[in-house]
Amino acid sequence: MNVLKGYFPILDWGARYTGKTFTNDIIVALIVTMMLIPQSLAYAIVAGLPPEIGLYASMAPLIMYAVFGSSRALAVGPVAVASLMTAAAAGQLASQGTPEYLGAAVALAMVSGLLLIAMGFLKLGFLANFLSHPVISGFITASGIQIAAGQLGPVLGIHAEGESFLDIAISLWRSIGHIHIVTAAVGIGSLIFLFWVRSGLKPLLARFGLGGKASDIIVKVGPVVAIIATILIVWSFTLADSGVAIVGNVPGGLPKLAVPPLDLSLWLKILVPALLISIVGYVESISVALTLAAKKRQRVDPDQELIALGASNVGSAISGGFPVTGGFARSVVNFEAGAETPAAGAFTAVGIALTTLFLTPLLYFLPKATLAATIIVAVLSLVDLGALKRIYAYSRTDFAAMAATILFTLVEGVEAGLLAGVGLSIFLHLYSTSKPHVAVVGQIPGTMNFRNLTRHTVVTSPEIVSLRVDASLYFPNARFIEDYINQAVAANPSVRHLILECPAVNTIDASALESLEAINLRLKDGGITFHLSEVKGPIMDRLKRSHFLEELTGKVHLTHYDAVSSINPELARRTLEAQRV
């Protein structure tokens, strides 16, 4: 039963569901539905899909997450970055507006969902670790900039598109003379209103005595107001006849459920983008889930979240939708409105379904410029260029990874940017671990302790070189240690013993073992015995499974003092008894 509850968290909270929780969840669902309608339409457009596909992707995934999700407040659905990645991947296979393009987007959701489920069962959540924070932060910033740039065209009534920010910027620049004035009036008007809602409305509400969560929620449903207002304006003044682009006929009715065709050659083509969408989506989702769970000290199971997110994507694919994930803004609204169980999400799905069934005719006159404006306002909050400065102050390495990710994403597109960032951060990590800190140590008078001789007053013996390596020994630094010892010995002709102090060594891999063996042989050829000290238990266990300990010319000593006093007991004792400096 507990295993079942692990895979179906609904069995846990469902059993304790009451009438009060129900009422509460219904109210939450109403609020979130209001927020989700414009978002769903907008992100479908970012993904290059017809607006109703956004509504489809906001129903089944919510229900799947309600069944499988371990977070109480996470709200899944179309989000900005995953939509952009969908557009990039599908755009490589077909042109927007073709059935092949829609098919690719649905297949992306399917493959991405299956990958996530597989990762969940195989406990492969650590794959998300490959995306370091600077890379994901840089990628989201660059994606935000690219999405916003892509929506400037519709806001101004001009045609501008491209697969990267650079392409879009060039395209915008070339058609800047053809701005459609009426469209621009609607678009820029919406932009100004939406920015005001974000920044000016809250203080105003506070002045009327409305603060805290309530005003937060009102701010979040601002886009609905913009949409209703501009629909009315376009309809009243027949602006569509003046050339303002409108959404037009949005097919009503629920999506038909169907398993997407098993097209292996298509699935193989989209495997890499689907994997990237999965991982980026998961990283976003799990960090939102952990943040919200912590506020109520609830537990989130990272592996179960992979399964839940995978099921949500499969649900999206089966209902004709595109890749979805847990979104930050909608989850926060869900949480702050007081969602107590994932049922709130299921009720939201019902809200969206009712909208799809009955309200799509009302969207006919919705100007595309307004939708574009809601997108720009939403995604600009993703852009965090200040992070570049903060990370630069903290770590040059991390800054390099972040800057490269932003640059590559803006110039070469989302996949290239993400892969460049991941590659560079792994490379820089290996580079930084390839040159660990090594200290030549000596005995502190009056103690059995050994410290770096460049920082402390210590006693050393001319026939002994004592080295402390402040790192695990493994392939990135194995050769470095060989070189270091080669040089240390070549520089000290009087040396007869070399001792490696290993308190900071957490692992020794086969490469490092090979290096230690080579060091031992080379020192032996040079007439020097090789000792180790303070080797941790698990490492000793492993070394005993090799021939190293038999071949070692010296010994493995429990403490460094033992090692030194076994070679020069007189000096070690005298130093121990000396006055501490």
Place this chain on the structure above:
Amino acid sequence: MNVLKGYFPILDWGARYTGKTFTNDIIVALIVTMMLIPQSLAYAIVAGLPPEIGLYASMAPLIMYAVFGSSRALAVGPVAVASLMTAAAAGQLASQGTPEYLGAAVALAMVSGLLLIAMGFLKLGFLANFLSHPVISGFITASGIQIAAGQLGPVLGIHAEGESFLDIAISLWRSIGHIHIVTAAVGIGSLIFLFWVRSGLKPLLARFGLGGKASDIIVKVGPVVAIIATILIVWSFTLADSGVAIVGNVPGGLPKLAVPPLDLSLWLKILVPALLISIVGYVESISVALTLAAKKRQRVDPDQELIALGASNVGSAISGGFPVTGGFARSVVNFEAGAETPAAGAFTAVGIALTTLFLTPLLYFLPKATLAATIIVAVLSLVDLGALKRIYAYSRTDFAAMAATILFTLVEGVEAGLLAGVGLSIFLHLYSTSKPHVAVVGQIPGTMNFRNLTRHTVVTSPEIVSLRVDASLYFPNARFIEDYINQAVAANPSVRHLILECPAVNTIDASALESLEAINLRLKDGGITFHLSEVKGPIMDRLKRSHFLEELTGKVHLTHYDAVSSINPELARRTLEAQRV
């Protein structure tokens, strides 16, 4: 002057060169020349090139290394693995025997040389660390198997070729019925003789009172005897007329020096194989150099070795040769014959030049089967399948990387094998560091020490969770720590304080900082203060450059005892004063 000596080690040893050293180096050169002639011819054939190209590649590189090399005994020239990699790379661009194929091989030497020189000046020697020991060992073993399989055809007088061991094996199997008996007699006869030289000759020499280095050297020049004997046999019995393939006309005379044409599109095509050849060659070369240097306590400068090896390859390219590196067998002979300076290498180059000028007509009747036999005997010493067993006993992770490298190399070819091995070993490294050891610790009665509560009898306080992370905090494990703390806190409703003990934390990167900030905020939301203890100096310096310390709800304590006693002084003091269990 010292800087100059760094880049031109010849200025150092050249100044101290005497008549006695000269005589000595000349004798060494004679011995090494005898050994190098068959090797040069043979490895040219492995590389798919005419035999004289092997001689060309054995002159200029030796002189370049004599000028730039920091090792006293390293001998550079064509080696088995680099020759196989050359064949694989050139074979992708042109067919063997065409001028384009030769051009590609020369260009590989040129690009590889320039890459090595650049790596030397930019101190990029750490790139070689990406090849972990199991990967390089598996790769060399698989290359040895593939080269030996490839030479079985010429030994048996049948046609068998392919780009991977698998292709070659299939090809051999299909033509096994067409063995040419006379060729096979010469080939297998040579094989038996050469194996006997390796295993049976030394004991025989010892019985005649010849032991140690002298007999080692006689064994190494064994191939010359096989070559002379089979040339005489083929010539005496006119076996060429019976269909025994012979080397035929080898153009005499020195190579014409010419800078290879700067063909950027070709250079770009061969960039990756050239990089792989450079790195594999460097790894082989530097480990030979370090081993020999250690025997005389000499210093080898890894960055200077990159430059020297690069210059050797550029030298090879300019004299119409293919990629070269420091070879193990020839360097050992050079060392054991008593080479005192790199001048011995320069004199060897003169020996090869004299051979090229005057002795090539003698090679006319050299049977290809004999050359193939010398190759098989030489490369089978590279095959070390026992390493699989040793590494399996020591580490499953390293075994996986090695097995994958061997498998991919045998089935898919050298480049795929090497890249798969590097990719897998980096992946497995990141995986293993993504789940570090975390211990919940408590105070040992009677001490200020804190230890893992599952291993020791310790005292804990219900409102405090103390965790010790035995790893640096960085992107591969940042999220793991977040999850771990989320679960630890969710499982202990009484917790009010969480302390992270950091004695084993050598670094905190931007991803881990972000995680610590998220942990701090989430704990704060749950009403828990977050403390750190025993943070190392350099990490504190870096944390001070972020906002983390200002936002931290708790404090950073010098020792873990300080941390605990600042929260519950009564319990900490009582435990300290208690009897030790």
